[in-house]
Amino acid sequence: MAKVTGTALVTGGNRGLGLEVCRQLGRLGMRVLLSARDIAAGAEATAALRSEGLEVTFEPLDVTSQESIDKLADRLERQGLRLASLVNNAAIALQGFDASVAERTVAANFLGPLHVTERLLPLMEEHGRIVMVSSGAGELEGLSPAIRQRVDPPPSKEELVALMHEFVDDVRGGGYAAKGWPGSAYRVSKLGLNALTRLLAAELKPRHLLVNAVCPGWVRTRMGGEGASRSVEEGADTLVWAATLPPEGPSGGFFRERRAIPW
Structure with a gap:
């Protein structure tokens, strides 16, 4: 692939896919x-990438904390930085x-990307790319x-x-199944993230920002487990592709292996 210029911010970049x-x-x-x-893991990961000769800087960020998000945005604003790409990768998959x-999963996997994206929008370059790391679990089929x-x-x-808040309340009250919710907080969070992707793509079209969701597949990470079918290199491929799309690239889509898949 040809060289790409600009600055990219990746959330949850200290391990695995990120x-x-x-x-x-x-x-x-x-x-x-x-x-x-x-912070320790982020600094260690950054040092490892810098030892490979890459231009990488560590930025502390807790996507579930508005204060942390604001501090990050303020730091970037003071430096006069503009973002060519934003990859919303940070996510959790909890047991039970x-x-x-439900509340913690929605906070990290849905509200986190929403709040990070909204706060960093003023820093996005024209024709910038926003990538939501989603999952096949968020597909509409079977819902x-x-x-x-x-x-x-x-x-x-x-x-x-x-x-999304109603889902958490329905789980707390025990009536989630009667209302048709799946019994998986991870799935619901990714359903919400996919819907958000479609909304943002339409909202940001006048700014020529490309917003897409990507399913990396089942990847051998701490979340995916050692038995997963795909390497991190394979899983990252479509995420990187979406983060480096040309100005005329797609927006408002859901992709796996660089191909569009149904919502």
Whole structure:
């Protein structure tokens, strides 16, 4: 692939897919801002990439903390930085299923990308790329009609946020199944993220920003496990592709292996 210029910010970049995305973007010639909640792990990952000759800087970021997001944005603004790419990779997959798991999962996997993207939008270059790291778990197929009609087509952003909070409340109250919700907080968070991708793509079209969701597949990471079918290099490929699309590239799509897949 030809060299790519500009600055890319990757959330959850200290390990797994995020780290490999940072590496591949750096090898393409981009300046990479590797962000992570764990400061020690983020600094170690950054040092490793810099030892490979890549231009990588560590930026502390907890996507579940508005204060942390604001501090990051303020730092970048003071430096006069503009972002060519934003890869919303940070996410969690917790064991079990209860109100606490639902709330924490929605906070990290849906509200995190929403708040990070909204706060960094003023720093995005024209024709910038925003990538949401999603999952096949977020596909609409197999979803109950009651829930599907509430996310497809997506409602307003405010209604979507309220819907995600409603899911958490329904889990807390024990009535989630009767309302048609899946018994997986991870799946619901990715359903919300996919709907958000479609909303943002339409909203940001006048600014010529490209917003897409990517399913990296089942990848051998700490989250995916050692038995997963894909390497981190393979999983990162389509994420890097989406983060380096040309100005005439697609927007508002869901991709796997660089090919569009149904929502």
